[in-house]
Amino acid sequence: MLSIAVLVGCVVAQQPGVHEEEYHPQMPLWTCSSSGCIKQMKSVALDANWRWLHNGQYTNCYKDGDFNQELCPDPVSCARNCHLEGASQEQYGSTYGIKETEDGIKIDFVTTTKYGSNFGSRVYMMDTPDRYRIFKLKNREFTLTVDMFYMPCGLNGAVYFVEMDADGGQAAAEKTGGANRAGAKYGTGYCDAQCPHDLKFMEGKANVIGWNASHDPPIGKHGACCAEMDIWEANSRATAYTPHPCSITGTYICEGIDCGDNSKDERYQGVCDKDGCDFNSWRLGDQKFYGRGARDFKVDSRKKVTVVTQFITEGNRDDGDLIDIRRFYVQDGKVIPNSNVSIAGVRGDSITDKVCSDMKEAFGDVDDFNLKGGLKTMGEALDRGMVLVMSLWDDAEANMLWLDADYPTSRSPTVPGVNRGPCNQDTGRPSFLRAKFPDARVKYSNIKVGAIGTTFGTDASMAASDDGKWADNRRLNEDVLV
Template sequence: MFRSAALISFAFFAVAYGQQIGTLTPEVHPPLTWETCTASGCTTVDGSVVVDANWRYLHQVGSTTNCYDGNEWDFSICTSPTVCAAECALDGADYEETYGVTTTGDSLTLGYVTVSEQKNVGSRLYLMAAGSETEYEIFKLVNQEFTFTVDVSNLPCGINGALYFSQMDADGGVARFPTNKAGAQYGTGYCDSQCPQDIKFIDGVANIVDWTPNPQDPNDNSGTGSMGTCCVEMDIWEANSMSTALTAHSCTVTEQTSCTGTDCSAANATTGFCDQAGCDFNPFRLGVTDFYGPGMTVDTTQPFTVVTQFISSNNESTGTLSSINRLYVQNGNIIQNVNTNVAGITATNAISTEFCEQETTAFAETDTFDEKGGLAAMAEAFNTGMVLVMSIWDDTAVNMLWLDSDFPVGGTAPGDARGSCPVTSGDSATTEAESPNSNVIFSNIKFGAIGSTFSA
């Protein structure tokens, strides 16, 4: 994702955080079916989803006392990172009432603002392995394609309905970090290319050192600690009804890895483990302003299917990743991704090494994607395996302008215009007040051989 670690602002109010397993509320993962496909056809998989640990109620073991309240840790309980992990327990989730998350068959709905006993904004969920309560599903993507149907018709400017892959541990970090007792069953072990420092527990210990509440929004109970958590990230889908981006992020690390200081880095910086800016394919940013949106070629007023193909150099899963291709299916029509229309970029509708190099030159950016390993690093992560992530969020720092408006504000250079939303849009407080019932619906997830997951 484009945001830097300092800009992460998943807003979550009805939550607290931890690593032990609580017993106040049973954890029941909402079921979600999906399909694996070959040239011979597709087979249904009985999967489920789990909400991220960062959203969960965290309390002292054996009591209902919060370990984290408002946007501060209770240091009478959390006297050190390891003591906090031992003394605090994650509890089960009421997915619909607390987080606005519902599933029906192969369809997952993520609500934006949910008010029960407290207010919750957004969510982040992972696909669990079929038949398992303790491991995430692992996808190996080289020479494969991933397909889903999405409805963004109820996602206005400033809200992001995202579907992506992160190189998380299948067990949520339990094997590598024994102080993590909750694991994938309770949504632990998150990482991405932004090396986010807002994650409350990293490597099985509490991220309490130098904890600073989010200064951007006094009503947001998030913050940042001294640690971040890094890994390769493939943003299949970051979008609302106005704009969309397909973005690859490489890293020099080959598994979920904690960071501190300059290792966590920032967008466009050459230091740090990961490429935070990414090599992105946003049709509007790449010069085609009438391709994606209400009433356009890909009409966001109604559902459509998104197909992403990870092309191998030798047509084998062990080959080098040569390109990432995109197409859409809507109303029975296959819609090829649009070709770029930017001076200095050879017309293309796919992400490739040449495209990434040309894009950063055309937009006067640093090519951190290739510096951190580029498509070769992506292929290595893809062959190791990735976890599927689905989320809905707003942005208290820069109002999602990097996705759907002009960013930086007032910028007129090539690449600054990223969508048609006004630069005054996306303020999280305004969006939450005016569009609380927004949602994104992901359905009909399919994974398999190139050409096997879709038809006209």
């Protein structure tokens, strides 16, 4: 799903850094039952791809789109010579734009220091200082509050689950002859249903086709695939929630056709369902459901909103197959049911195998979702356990058109399913967003998990979000779809 900045060539060592003691920003998690909710303080760790990579002193292993040839003459030497640096509490905020709030975290889009600019970030919820928190969501519900006021077209504030290893891939690296000393504490081990090739570290395997530091960006031979459940992908104009099942279990390091690379026209031959079954209210016919308040939307993205996702199983049993993924919203003290599909041949207000199948047929899309096992397979991944990811990102590959505009661009907007939101074709370009909306940001708070029907209700925290104004050239104009 996510496109990120730079790729380093090798992952045999993954040394932890030596300059800064790693700090994990604090974030509460509530676990709920019929008796009430219990609050625990957890934390988040920054993904390894965003971290400073150096030689153990002060020499960069990667800078200005190129590798240091002395430290990185080949992939194995590069891994042995280079260290992932920790980040202090101050650096989490000033360098990466990740800040603690009273009941969650805030992520800024652009942060600039004397060393350069950082664009977006990705963090994982921790269970201990060295292990990710593993969630098992079948026959459960997951709730969080989001503030999307400062999120224009083209950006994606994403909260989702992926089937990463709790230790960040340390045990897997040992099995393959590598060594991952950094681990989850330093944000290693990422995977998702897009089988990303642009990861720096991958279970102790070199991740380049050939060592060619002059190639920009370097090309990763391998991808990191795993099941993915997108809870919330949104800006202030459009939103979707999407399961992505895979035919493999856990983290799978792909090569060749298994990766399902678009560039090789193999998208639907890979091990994961890259399209997923996306419930996007706008795309599914209700263009008055979610959006900024200049129109009469049922869910006003200018205000905080609590998002509830329920994973319904057969017989309402923990061991039952996943059969439905339901959605509710809570705003201004009111529970708002999900929108109904308003597309010919499709009926429903949640994600079921039938809704997905009917939707794919109505839109003329490949039904890779059901080919990869549908909700049953997605439920099996949820049963094995998944890691919570929170991020803010822009999209260099597709300009986020798949979320909030007409996509694919090769098809007419009048074709059912092509129009996914009200945004323009050019407002998602990263260069445009980084120049015009550097102050964009998102807040995630009040994360709760528990038995069905126990995590949400009215709450004073759902008051209208801060509507302070941006500078004139940065603010979200109610009349302009940017």
